[in-house]
Amino acid sequence: MRRDAEQALTLMWLLSWIPHTMCHSPPGRPRLTKCRSPEKETFTCWWEPGSTGGLPTSYHLYYRKESSVEVFECPDYHKAGDNSCYFDKRHTSIWIIYNITVVASNTLGKAYSESVEVDVMDIVQPHPPENVNVTLMQTKNTPYFLVQWQAPHDADTRSGWVTIKYEVRLKTENSGDWESYGAGKQLEFSIYSPQPGAKYVVQVRCKLDQGLWSEWSPSAFIQIPDTMSDTQNAVMILAVTLTVIIFLLTAGVLTVKMKPVKDFLLPPVPEPKIRGIDTQLLKSGKSEDIFSALVTLGYPQIAQSPDRQVEYLVVSDYDEETEFDSKALLEYQKGKNGPAETAQNSIQITWNSGQGLKTHPGTVSKQLSSTISVLEDLQQRLHLDANGSPLKAQDQNNQMISESKCEHVSITPGGFTGYVEVDEKKRDQKPQVGEDYSMVSDINSDNILVLQESIPVQGHKEVKCDKTSGAEETGDVIEPLGYMETVTTFSSGS
Amino acid sequence: MAEGSRLYFAVTVLMCAFVSINGVGLNDLLERASQLSDKLHSLSTSLTNDLDSHFPPLGRVMMPRPSMCHTSSLQIPNDKDQALKVPEDELLSLARSLLLAWSDPLTLLSSEASSLAHPERNSINSKTKELQDNINSLGAGLEHVVHKMGSSSDNLSSLPFPISTLGQDKTSRLVNFHFLLSCFRRDSHKIDSFLKVLRCRAAKRPEMC
Numbered sequence: 199m200r201r202d203a204e205q206a207l208t209l210m211w212l213l214s215w216i217p218h219t220m221c222h223s224p225p226g227r228p229r230l231t232k233c234r235s236p237e238k239e240t241f242t243c244w245w246e247p248g249s250t251g252g253l254p255t256s257y258h259l260y261y262r263k264e265s266s267v268e269v270f271e272c273p274d275y276h277k278a279g280d281n282s283c284y285f286d287k288r289h290t291s292i293w294i295i296y297n298i299t300v301v302a303s304n305t306l307g308k309a310y311s312e313s314v315e316v317d318v319m320d321i322v323q324p325h326p327p328e329n330v331n332v333t334l335m336q337t338k339n340t341p342y343f344l345v346q347w348q349a350p351h352d353a354d355t356r357s358g359w360v361t362i363k364y365e366v367r368l369k370t371e372n373s374g375d376w377e378s379y380g381a382g383k384q385l386e387f388s389i390y391s392p393q394p395g396a397k398y399v400v401q402v403r404c405k406l407d408q409g410l411w412s413e414w415s416p417s418a419f420i421q422i423p424d425t426m427s428d429t430q431n432a433v434m435i436l437a438v439t440l441t442v443i444i445f446l447l448t449a450g451v452l453t454v455k456m457k458p459v460k461d462f463l464l465p466p467v468p469e470p471k472i473r474g475i476d477t478q479l480l481k482s483g484k485s486e487d488i489f490s491a492l493v494t495l496g497y498p499q500i501a502q503s504p505d506r507q508v509e510y511l512v513v514s515d516y517d518e519e520t521e522f523d524s525k526a527l528l529e530y531q532k533g534k535n536g537p538a539e540t541a542q543n544s545i546q547i548t549w550n551s552g553q554g555l556k557t558h559p560g561t562v563s564k565q566l567s568s569t570i571s572v573l574e575d576l577q578q579r580l581h582l583d584a585n586g587s588p589l590k591a592q593d594q595n596n597q598m599i600s601e602s603k604c605e606h607v608s609i610t611p612g613g614f615t616g617y618v619e620v621d622e623k624k625r626d627q628k629p630q631v632g633e634d635y636s637m638v639s640d641i642n643s644d645n646i647l648v649l650q651e652s653i654p655v656q657g658h659k660e661v662k663c664d665k666t667s668g669a670e671e672t673g674d675v676i677e678p679l680g681y682m683e684t685v686t687t688f689s690s691g692s
Numbered sequence: 693m694a695e696g697s698r699l700y701f702a703v704t705v706l707m708c709a710f711v712s713i714n715g716v717g718l719n720d721l722l723e724r725a726s727q728l729s730d731k732l733h734s735l736s737t738s739l740t741n742d743l744d745s746h747f748p749p750l751g752r753v754m755m756p757r758p759s760m761c762h763t764s765s766l767q768i769p770n771d772k773d774q775a776l777k778v779p780e781d782e783l784l785s786l787a788r789s790l791l792l793a794w795s796d797p798l799t800l801l802s803s804e805a806s807s808l809a810h811p812e813r814n815s816i817n818s819k820t821k822e823l824q825d826n827i828n829s830l831g832a833g834l835e836h837v838v839h840k841m842g843s844s845s846d847n848l849s850s851l852p853f854p855i856s857t858l859g860q861d862k863t864s865r866l867v868n869f870h871f872l873l874s875c876f877r878r879d880s881h882k883i884d885s886f887l888k889v890l891r892c893r894a895a896k897r898p899e900m901c
Contacts, residue, residue: 238772239771239772265759287771287772287773291771292771293768293770293878293881294770317878319878319881356892357772357776357889357892358889358890358893359772359775359885359888361730361888407730407884407888408730408734408881
C-alpha cells in the first residue's frame with residue numbers, strides 16, 4: 199500500500215518535469231512579409247518568424263535566380279535590422295525573378311517558409327522626401343506659404359535611372375480631411391490664400407516611375423498669424439458704409455424738403471414742344487383754333503401728278519446700209535417737254551447696232567414686246583392706218599405727219615441729243631452694258647436725262663416708209679438688225 | 693515700313709520652314725518618347741491588374757516561367773551600372789528591338805481580347821487596343837530619334853514570335869494571355885528605363901533629370 203503511494207508520488211514528480219522537455223519542438227514556419235527596393239539598385243526582404251519551438255532558432259534566407267539552379271544565401275542579414283536580408287548592388291539584378299525562401303532551424307529541426315518570387319521592378323518604393331519645411335511669404339496682397347523639400351538621398355535622378363514624382367498634402371490642425379496636390383518633379387510648392395489664424399500640417403511623399411508611393415514625410419507645421427490688415431480692412435469698410443448711408447439719408451431728406459435741391463438733384467423732365475402748336479391752346483380746347491394752328495406754314499406740298507409729263511421711249515435703230523455706231527432716235531413726244539416745239543409728235547426710234555453691246559435674248563424680247571406695245575400705243579394715238587398714213591383727225595399729228603406719208607421718222611444717227619424717258623412701268627430693263635453715264639449731259643426732272651452722244655454725227659436722214667404700218671415697219675426693221683435697245687429710264691430712282 | 697514688315701514675314705516663313713524640315717529637337721523627341729513608354733508600362737500594369745482581379749487560382753500554379761518569353765534571348769543590362777555603360781546607340785536599338793518584337797504578339801492579343809473568358813473583357817479589350825496604338829506611335833517616334841541621332845537603323849535584333857494562336861480551350865487561352873501580358877509588362881519596363889536613361893544622357897539636359 200505504501201509502495202503504491204510512493205510509486206504514484208514518484209510518477210507525479212516525474213510527470214511534472216515532462217512539460218519542460220515536451221515544449222521543445224522544431225520551429226514553426228517563418229513567413230516572408232515584404233521586399234522593397236528604395237532606388238531600383240538594391241533591395242531588402244523582411245520575414246516574420248514562426249514559433250521558436252522553445253529552442254534557440256536561427257534563420258537563413260536562400261535565393262535562386264530565374265535562369266540558374268544555383269542557390270545562394272543572403273549577403274547581409276544585419277544592415278536592415280532583425281529578420282531581414284539586404285541585397286546590395288552587386289547582388290541585385292533587375293528584370294530577373296528571384297525565388298526566395300527563409301529557413302528557420304533549431305536543434306530539433308527545420309522549417310521552410312513558402313517561396314516567394316520577386317522581381318525588383320515590382321517592389322520599388324522610395325524613402326520619403328527629406329527636409330520638408332514650410333515658410334510663410336508675406337506679400338502685399340496675396341500671402342501664401344511655400345513648402346520646400348529635397349529628394350530622398352539615394353534616388354539617382356541625374357542619370358535618368360529613376361524619375362521621381364511628388365505629392366503634397368495639408369490640412370488645418372483641427373479639420374480631419376487632407377487636401378492633396380500633385381507637385382510633379384519640382385521641389386517646392388506654394389499654397390495660396392491660407393486661413394488667417396489657422397495652424398497647418400504639411401506632408402510630402404514621392405514615387406519612382408510607376409512604382410509604389412513612399413511613406414509620408416514627417417509633418418511640418420506652420421501657424422498663420424491673424425493679420426492686422428484684415429481687421430483694418432473691416433473697419434474701413436464699415437466706416438465707408440456708414441458714410442454712404444448718412445449721405446444718402448441727407449440727400450433724401452433735402453430732396454423732399456427743399457425745392458431748389460430737388461431741382462438740382464432731380465431735374466424736371468422737359469416736355470415735348472412742337473413748333474406752331476401751343477400746348478395751352480390745346481388745353482383750352484377750341485377746335486377751330488386748334489385746327490387753324492395745325493395747318494400752318496411748313497407743311498409739305500403734295501406733288502401734282504404731271505399729266506403732261508413727257509413720255510420718252512427711245513428705241514435705237516439704224517439703217518442696214520449705214521454703218522453707224524450711233525443711235526437713231528425715234529422720239530415720241532407727247533407732252534410739253536419736247537425738245538423744240540411743243541405739241542410736236544415726232545417718233546424717233548433709236549436703234550442700236552449690236553456692236554459692242556451684249557443683250558440677253560430674254561431682255562431683247564422683253565424690250566421688243568414693250569417697244570412694240572408702245573409703238574402700238576403710238577399707232578393708236580396717231581390713228582395710223584394700215585398703210586402707215588395718218589388719219590387726218592388729229593390736228594396735232596397732222597402738222598408733222600403731213601410732211602410725209604408715214605410718220606415722221608427721223609433717223610438722226612449719232613451726235614445728237616437724245617431724250618430718254620420711259621414710263622415708270624417700262625423700266626424693267628436695266629441699262630445695258632455699254633451704257634455709260636458719262637453720256638448724260640443734263641437732267642430735266644426726276645426722270646429725264648439728256649444724253650449726249652459722243653460718236654460723230656453722220657447726218658440727219660429721213661427714212662422713207664415703204665413698209666405698211668408703223669408697228670410692222672418697226673417690227674421689220676427690228677428683225678434684221680436683231681438688236682434693239684431701249685435706252686430706258688434713267689430716272690433718279692435707278 | 694512695308695519693306696520691314698515684309699522682311700520680318702520672310703524671316704518668319706524661313707524659320708518655320710527650317711523648323712518643319714529639321715523637325716522637333718532631340719530633347720523634345722526623347723521627352724515625348726519617354727512619356728509614351730511610361731504610358732505603355734502603366735497601361736500594361738493596369739491590364740495585368742484587371743486580369744488578376746478575377747484570375748482563377750489554378751492558373752497561378754501553372755504559370756510558365758518568364759524566361760520562356762520570346763524576347764528572353766536579347767542581351768540587356770540587368771542593373772544600373774551595366775545600363776549606364778551601354779552606349780546610346782545600343783540602348784536605342786535595344787529599345788527598338790524590344791518594341792518591334794511586340795508588334796505581332798500584340799496583334800494576336802488584341803484579336804483574342806474580345807473573346808476572352810473574363811468578366812473584365814471589355815476593359816481588357818479597349819486597353820489592348822490602346823496598347824497597340826501606343827506601340828505604333830512610339831515606334832514611329834523612335835524612328836525620328838534614330839534619324840536625329842544619326843545612328844544606323846540596321847542593328848535591330850530580330851526576335852521572332854512563332855505563335856499564332858493562344859490555345860484551343862478557354863482556360864489555356866486565358867493562361868497564355870496572362871503569360872504573354874506579363875512578358876510584355878516586363879519588356880515595357882525595360883523600354884521605359886532605357887529611354888529615360890537616354891533622355892538624360894543623349895539630350896544633355898541635366899535640369900530635366
